[in-house]
Amino acid sequence: MTFPENLKYTKDHEWVKIEGNRATVGITEFAQGELGDIVYVEIETEGETLKHEEVFGTVEAVKTVSDLFMPLSGKITEVNPGLQSNPESVNKDPYGSGWMIKVEMSNAAEANNLLSAADYKTLVGH
């Protein structure tokens, strides 16, 4: 299992890549493994401004459904258009083509509360 060092993580099993004021968000390799085969990703919050921990979408897997939580407050500027036709990319490439949203952060200081790769690795027991 991989935990890329350049990413930040949340206890809700999301990863965040921060570039200046913008953040790209997806779910971790651990999370996709727990969910199993993903059938579709439903994100209907593009353009909305949501607070940290608010639900921005859901992931439906064959066996289960899971909410997606905002790792940081901000405006959702983009939803990965590839997920519509290729939801399985979340299983196959969670840190790459399986990314979910891009966020324009409204409070960059919140990033300090995110977990490092090492902390997240400990959290999931690896």
Add this chain to the structure above:
Amino acid sequence: METTTELKSTALSQKHISLGAKMVPFAGYNMPVSYTGLNDEHTTVRNGVGVFDVSHMGEFVLKGDKALDLIQRVTSNDASKLADGKVQYSCMPNDIGGIVDDLLVYRYKADEYYLVVNASNIEKDWNWIQKYNVHGVDMKNISDATSLLAVQGPKALATLQKLTDVNLSAMEYYSFAVGKFAGFDEIIISNTGYTGAGGFEIYFPNAIADKIWDAIFEAGKEFGIKPIGLGARDTLRLEMGFCLYGSDIDDTTSPLEAGLGWITKFTKEFTNSKVLLEQKEKGVTKKLVGFEMLERGIPRHDYEIADAAGAVIGRVTSGTQSPSLNIAIGMGYVKTEFAKADTEIFIKIRDKAIKAKVVKMPFLKK
């Protein structure tokens, strides 16, 4: 939440862990939920052959002149119709209109039977049957000493035939044989399963579990045999519309409401048979139906079912994305007037009402 230390293991738990299975607590056991992934495992069973460790299931042996009477008293199907070597699907109604458990009844001999029950209900079932055992039928709970592998799929027969002299292709569905298997005597080979993919279930003592497992995997190698977890077991049974105790049927659902009228035979008296007969004559007020989603959404246990006006008419009991059909399917109880095939219903998924229609089961037609 259960902790791992309280969980029971099957004789094959270490095998599953070493194969990289994802283990989860299920009915008090540490069980494999998946190995290579649910869709892959599901497809393996539909097209090839897969092996499920379902040793958590319970097995009781009932012996004696009055064994049949006791079985007739506690189960709804007519066990007097069984011949030696035959199996029957049945259920045990309770006395308040619901179901204690669903089970398989195996007839060894006129005075010896095997009952196979759900893992989560072993103790409840045992106590329930004991309550009615007034004529001293000899009952043994061999659950903890017995392993059970379900070998399922179109290549199951060719796989298992290599390991036994019992002529498997001559065995009828819902019959069993006791014979030599993988070099061991007195193994039960049963033409049954919970997948609709064909195949057999093999019962044997825990002590030889590793050897039986290895022999089956060696025999099935040429067919691409794989271990299958409980996740795919659930999607496979759901495509066939088979009930799962605890989800689709329970202590509060009547066998008639659950579509189990075909195993509820009023040819004899059994627990609550008078009330059930009355229910049959009057008609039930709700029915378990199968439905397909017409719009995007996956039904899950306990979601509400509504009519076009938004009034709640029932509840989902099981649901999944069907790996074989590639559509979302589910089962649930609805008011009888909504139970006809093609009736439009709505499943409340989070804050939305998603369109679905009632369909005849099985979902997967042969």
